[in-house]
Amino acid sequence: MLTTLLVRTRSVPPDPPKRRGATSLGPEPDRFGLLKAVLAAVPWLQVGIGVTVVLLAAMMPWAVDRVLTAMDQQIMAVDVRGEFVGESRVALERAAGAWVGESYFATDLEEIKAELEQRPWVASAAVRRVWPGRLEIDIREKKPLAYWTNGRLVSRSGEVFAPRNPEAAGRLPHLAGPDERVREVIAMARTMSEQLVGYGLGFQGLTLEDRGAWTLKLNNGIEVVLGRDQVDTRFQRFITVYENRLASRLDEVSRVDARYSNGVAVQWKTDVASAAPKS
Missing domain, CATH: 3.40.50.11690 (Cell division protein FtsQ/DivIB)
Incomplete structure (x- = not known):
């Protein structure tokens, strides 16, 4: 005897169509996940990186000093500029010549300025370095x-x-x-x-x-x-x-x-x- 069985099935709705150019809303993969995992698994690596950074920061002044020392040389000439009535250009150049032969970088420009401004006729002195081994001094006289x-x-x-x-x-x-x-x-x-x-x-x-x-x-x-x-x-x-x-x-x-x-x-x-x- 044949029995007819009627099986009701529910239709499965199709997947919604994707919009063209739409960005997936799924979680974004962590680009640094692997690195974080390594650092978390090996704590001494974190310590090593920190120590390296500290050493580099401590060595920076030393490295700069070594570079400047390598570049340093003697002051070879001093140029004096200005309009002079009471002062003598020759006398000023002779006074400034005391710094010829001194270190280009180590010479204190403020000391030169202060010494020149002690001269009675000098109102102000501006001193600057000119690479590789020269000083320029601008003198302004008192009026x-x-x-x-x-x-x-x-x-x-x-x-x-x-x-x-x-x-x-x-x-x-x-x-x-x-x-x-x-x-x-x-x-x-x-x-x-x-x-x-x-x-x-x-x-x-x-x-x-x-x-x-x-x-x-x-x-x-x-x-x-x-x-x-x-x-x-x-x-x-x-x-x-x-x-x-x-x-x-x-x-x-x-x-x-x-x-x-x-x-x-x-x-x-x-x-x-x-x-x-x-x-």
Whole structure:
């Protein structure tokens, strides 16, 4: 007897179609897995790598020093550059020549700079190495503004310095006063000089005495005594008298005393001549 068996089967859904160009979402293989496994299995290998790194770091300064030692040589020449008025290029080169023959790398450039800047005329020195065996030195001199007390000079920045050859500065005004008041004297001299130019008068010098009295000197030799008080007012009074009374007779004037409240006292050259003793 044949029995018909009906077997119901479930259809298995087909695999979903893959998108073209899509990236697999599966776990990404560890590229360093093998190396990690070796290091984990052999701990001494980790220690060895650490020791190697430490040794390389410790040897780096030694290696650099050996390289520099191999490259080092003597300084063979020194070039001095700059514009010189008071200094001598030959003297500077002779002074810098003390470092010829020294180590190119070991020579302290700051020491050279400091030694050169001790020279009275030198405002600054810049020193640099030029491979393979030369030094270049750029010198900037102090710019003198005027002659100062006791045969010294004062620079435009207000620094008093005493070179052996102050006359190298040439024709400059003469300023005098206490060293601690040098900037005050410079400021007063600049103010007066600028005003005198407008009246055709030339500035030659200014003196501040220890007790505080000011005396102006014009380039024609006339002295203007201004005293200690109301110096600006007295200076303006002199200018007024010069315009009204003295401009036409300036060659006859020897000295002007502006310490009066309502005018000035004029000393004439004829008065000086008549007062001189006759032989």
